[in-house]
Amino acid sequence: MSPNDLSRFQHRRRVALAILIAAVLxxxxxVQSALPASGNHHGYIEAIGFGLxxxxxxxxxxxxxxxGGRKSAEIVSEGPYSVTRNPLYVFSTIGAAGVGALSGSVTIAAAFAVLTWASFHYVTLVEEDYLKRTFGEPYLRYLGQVPRFFPNLRLFRDSEMLTVRPKNIYNTFADGLVFLAAYPFFEVVEYLQHSGVVPVLLRVY
Known part of the structure; x- marks a missing residue:
């Protein structure tokens, strides 16, 4: 797989993910949480969602x-990349669980996390194939030492110095704020359901 092929794959992945998200929404x-919206448990789950x-x-x-700016260009193995090969995907999965939790339902939170993990799992396989071909033995050693997804905190090691690109930091932070858009969405859905505008076909805990 060439860099152009990988770029096209990533573009198709983003389009497919956007369609999947729209369908889920x-x-x-x-779908409604079986826990009363005014109850403590519902509020606790929402609070956990914000935390996630x-x-x-x-x-x-x-x-x-x-x-930032180095993905697919070199092997990064320090900081979060020393404990898992795909920390961005790990944190995105945590964010997806948080989004689901804003519904007040543990089931929806778990479903969001599993769906996100499953979609990223296929992506990592494609990316790993590209990185094997690009970097060869050094990447194979990294692959054998660091887990693909679930972090091993005992492996943590850091860099003495980092070269930071502020624009990448700002963009990533701004992208992450999109997770918070789930809160007004669920509030609107809850209002529509309670007012009878939208029928509730399924209740889950």
Whole structure:
């Protein structure tokens, strides 16, 4: 796979992901948490969701300090990349779980996390094939030492110095804020459901 092929694949992936997200959001119009919106448990789950989203935003920004502008150009193996080969995807999955939790449902939060992990799993396989061909033995050693997804914190090691591109940091931070757009979405959905405008076809805990 050439760099151009990888770029086209990433573009198709983003389009497919956007379509999937749109379909999920439409489906969520008819799904409601079985926990009362005014109850404590519903509020606790929402609070956890916000916490997960902020972890995701900060984590993705942290990753960009190390990978910004260097992805697919060199092997980055320090900071978050020393404990997992795909920390951006890890934090995005955490953010997806947070988005689902804003619905007040643990089931929806878990479903969002699993769907996000599954979509990224295929992407990582394609990227790994490209990186194997590009970097050869050095990447194979990295691949054998650091887990693909679930972090191994015992492997953590850091750099003494980083070269930072502020624009990449700002862009990643701004992209992460999109997770917070889920809150007004779920509030509107909740209002439409309680007012009877949208029928509730499924209730989940």
């Amino acid at each position: 439409v489906a969520l119009l008819f 989203i902020f972890v995701a935003i900060l984590g993705r920004t942290w990753c960009t300090l190390y990978i």
